[in-house]
Amino acid sequence: MTVQDAISVLNAELIASGEGLLKKVNHIVASDLMSDVLLVDEEDMLLLTSLASDQVLRTAQIVGAAAVIVVNGKSLPSSMKKVAADLGMTLAIAKQSKFDTCIALHQRMTS
Amino acid sequence: MENVSHPTPPPPPPSEGASGDALSLTTAYEPLVLMELIQRLKVRDVMTHSVVSVERCIPLWEAQRLMKEKHISGIPVVEEGRLFGLVSMEDIICAIEGGYIAQPCGHYMTTKLVVLEDDMPLSFAIHYFDRFHFGRFPVLNRDRLLVGIVCQRDINRALLDELSKEFSRMEKSVARTTPPDIGPTTYMLREFPVAKYDFENAGKAANAIKTAMLERKFPPKMVRRVAVAAYELEINLVVHSDGGMLTWQIGNGRSEVVAQDKGPGIEDVAWACRDGTSTANEWIRSLGFGAGLGLVNVKRVSDSFEITSKVGVGTTVRSIVNIGAPLEEQE
Numbered sequence: 001m002t003v004q005d006a007i008s009v010l011n012a013e014l015i016a017s018g019e020g021l022l023k024k025v026n027h028i029v030a031s032d033l034m035s036d037v038l039l040v041d042e043e044d045m046l047l048l049t050s051l052a053s054d055q056v057l058r059t060a061q062i063v064g065a066a067a068v069i070v071v072n073g074k075s076l077p078s079s080m081k082k083v084a085a086d087l088g089m090t091l092a093i094a095k096q097s098k099f100d101t102c103i104a105l106h107q108r109m110t111s
Numbered sequence: 112m113e114n115v116s117h118p119t120p121p122p123p124p125p126s127e128g129a130s131g132d133a134l135s136l137t138t139a140y141e142p143l144v145l146m147e148l149i150q151r152l153k154v155r156d157v158m159t160h161s162v163v164s165v166e167r168c169i170p171l172w173e174a175q176r177l178m179k180e181k182h183i184s185g186i187p188v189v190e191e192g193r194l195f196g197l198v199s200m201e202d203i204i205c206a207i208e209g210g211y212i213a214q215p216c217g218h219y220m221t222t223k224l225v226v227l228e229d230d231m232p233l234s235f236a237i238h239y240f241d242r243f244h245f246g247r248f249p250v251l252n253r254d255r256l257l258v259g260i261v262c263q264r265d266i267n268r269a270l271l272d273e274l275s276k277e278f279s280r281m282e283k284s285v286a287r288t289t290p291p292d293i294g295p296t297t298y299m300l301r302e303f304p305v306a307k308y309d310f311e312n313a314g315k316a317a318n319a320i321k322t323a324m325l326e327r328k329f330p331p332k333m334v335r336r337v338a339v340a341a342y343e344l345e346i347n348l349v350v351h352s353d354g355g356m357l358t359w360q361i362g363n364g365r366s367e368v369v370a371q372d373k374g375p376g377i378e379d380v381a382w383a384c385r386d387g388t389s390t391a392n393e394w395i396r397s398l399g400f401g402a403g404l405g406l407v408n409v410k411r412v413s414d415s416f417e418i419t420s421k422v423g424v425g426t427t428v429r430s431i432v433n434i435g436a437p438l439e440e441q442e
Contacts, residue, residue: 034400058318061318062342091131
């Protein structure tokens with residue numbers, strides 16, 4: 001599954017295309033605690049979070065995440081779009097809850 | 112005293128052009144050193160302490176004479192330390208025009224006053240000048256007694272004085288700094304100042320380190336370990352320290368990240384390095400940090416990890432990762 005596929009499955013709103021749209025996603029990390037995200041060693045991960053802050057993007061960049069999807073249809077601070085563009089990070093918003101987002105992506109990855 | 116307005120938190124400063132010739136500072140775009148200063152300095156640090164005042168029974172012409180003699184544009188009306196009003200230049204002009212300059216100050220003084228408290232941060236005073244457009248504010252202490260008066264000139268003078276001291280300190284600090292050396296082949300050294308609670312910029316140093324290493328084609332797994340260590344240490348400086356410096360250097364096949372802060376220091380270093388222990392408050396946690404995993408994670412990704420700390424002095428954390436040579440050199 002690519003980031004583009006994940007965005008399609010979730011019918012998510014693409015905020016910043018970044019460099020991740022065509023990247024392969026092999027792992028999904030769902031967390032609002034950036035300290036936890038920093039403990040994950042997997043490459044090719046997609047970060048799902050309900051935390052809408054610039055630090056989510058910086059954390060994602062540090063761990064090499066392919067993209068960030070903010071769940072629950074949260075409205076983003078205006079700075080996030082700019083930070084995403086600066087970092088080349090793909091950023092999208094999904095309307096579903098974190099739980100439903102995980103289920104939808106799991107079904108897509110195992111189908 | 113009924114008409115004296117007690118200070119209330121000021122509204123956010125206007126974004127542009129509203130202040131005329133008043134000193135106006137916003138928090139988003141001013142240099143950090145200036146923003147730290149206006150939070151650190153209190154009104155009492157910049158105000159004029161020896162206040163020229165009159166009592167209510169004193170005639171207005173005497174207030175006028177004092178204002179001329181002392182080169183001031185307003186004079187508080189005070190009895191036994193309590194503020195009753197203020198005679199301004201405008202009050203004097205009205206008294207001359209109205210023919211009542213011989214009347215007591217108490218009858219014609221301005222009683223609707225806005226005052227500051229002496230332990231308020233200087234930022235309050237600056238916002239008040241911006242908001243009310245008065246030439247001066249009387250300053251009261253906790254017992255509601257007049258202890259000073261502050262005008263924009265006092266603020267400008269104090270800020271220039273403090274900035275001069277700050278620059279002097281910075282110059283000395285730069286002159287003292289000799290780059291640490293981790294080997295004869297050190298070929299990159301970068302320093303990133305990190306300010307307390309500066310979440311807006313938190314992570315930029317780690318991102319810069321990661322980008323620099325990727326550009327030089329170091330193995331991605333190694334880059335990730337160094338970046339995670341740098342990021343955790345940078346966040347720690349923002350969250351827990353009074354500000355400090357993140358230093359990164361590579362050479363001799365190793366990457367070394369050092370976070371050195373100016374305090375407050377850690378009482379129990381062993382406790383702080385334990386999984387899940389943290390002194391972070393709810394606000395920090397709401398930003399996704401402060402779970403007590405930072406130092407544990409730095410240790411996890413480092414080949415060598417050291418921490419020293421002294422309460423009241425500061426903390427130094429050193430993370431070394433054996434990164435080998437850039438990929439192109441390996442080929």
